[in-house]
Amino acid sequence: MIRKIDVSFEQIIGLDNIKNKLEETIIMPNLRPDIYTGIRAPPKGILFYGPPGNGKTLLAKAIANQIKCCFFNISASTLVQKHLGEGEKLMKALFETAFQIQPSIIFIDEIDSILSKRSENEHEASRRLKTEFLISFDGMQTSDQDRVFLIAATNRPQDLDEAVLRRFTVKILIDQPEFNARIAMIKSYMTNVQNILTDQQFQSISEMLQGYSASDIRAVVKEACMQPLREDQSLIFSIHKQDIRAVNKEDFDQAMQKVKPTLSQKQYEEYVKHFK
Ligand SMILES: Nc1ncnc2c1ncn2[C@@H]1O[C@H](COP(=O)(O)OP(=O)(O)OP(=O)(O)O)[C@@H](O)[C@H]1O
Ligand SMILES: [Mg+2]
Secondary structure, eight states: OOOOOOOOGGGSOSOHHHHHHHIIIIIHHHHOTTTSOGGGOOOSEEEEEOSTTSSHHHHHHHHHHHSSSEEEEEEHHHHSOSSTTHHHHHHHHHHHHHHHTOSEEEEEESGGGTSBOOOTTOOHHHHHHHHHHHHHHHHTTSOTTOOEEEEEEESOGGGBOHHHHHHOSEEEEOOOOOHHHHHHHHHHHTTTSOBOOOHHHHHHHHHHTTTOOHHHHHHHHHHHHHHHHHTTGGGGGTOOGGGSOOBOHHHHHHHHHHOOOSSOHHHHHHHHHTTO
């Protein structure tokens, strides 16, 4: 459950307000628990939500890297077990352990897959898992002094059970990157690749990447950087690395023809209006 994670806050581009907020709600309270008590006590749960591929998982990993406490990284699939009752036992054990060795953070990624809205015809096991989650989460709240913190991430907030949602007092939208963040991303993804793009061309590429997620942008940059290698593949074996043609604006134009954003404008708006 606990693994060495090497994602730093600097690697995450854009999202500056969010990083500051996390500093205040998680990192500082973790370093100075004596100050952040009473009315200043941090929230018990944070939910990251928003369109896929914009850094929800990345942020949680960066937090794990920054703090000096136990970090339980649990994927939803481990909690969905074959045998009836196993999943809820695991959930219970997880919260108990986190409580015993606090300060600790529990991170549940893709939380929608286990804690979706309750329905008439759902499986007994999944209903019990939800109940156990609600009980365990409330159990965590017994006192101000307790330092168990829950982070969850989802790209389907609309599917989450209301009772679960209500327990996350802080909900943070991890949105698609804006204009300047997109430029920074393009530059950072191609640091080791030669290019002859002017500032103006970077800007116009960023303009055209409106509506792309961070991982879509990565795909576009990758595609553009592959173009010079595709022109004459027979040369690949003999060419010197420094003689490879630099990436230009046309490469990006072609890449954007091939790589389209994951979400349409309409699908994206569905996300953003949530919780507002
Ligand atoms: N803010 C960012 N800065 C730099 N790279 C990013 C950023 N956000 C996403 N990426 C890139 O996109 C990839 C996917 O990001 P991540 O796994 O955090 O997305 P996610 O929001 O958790 O998506 P999902 O909802 O599908 O789980 C990362 O590995 C990284 O390469
Ligand atoms: Mg994720």
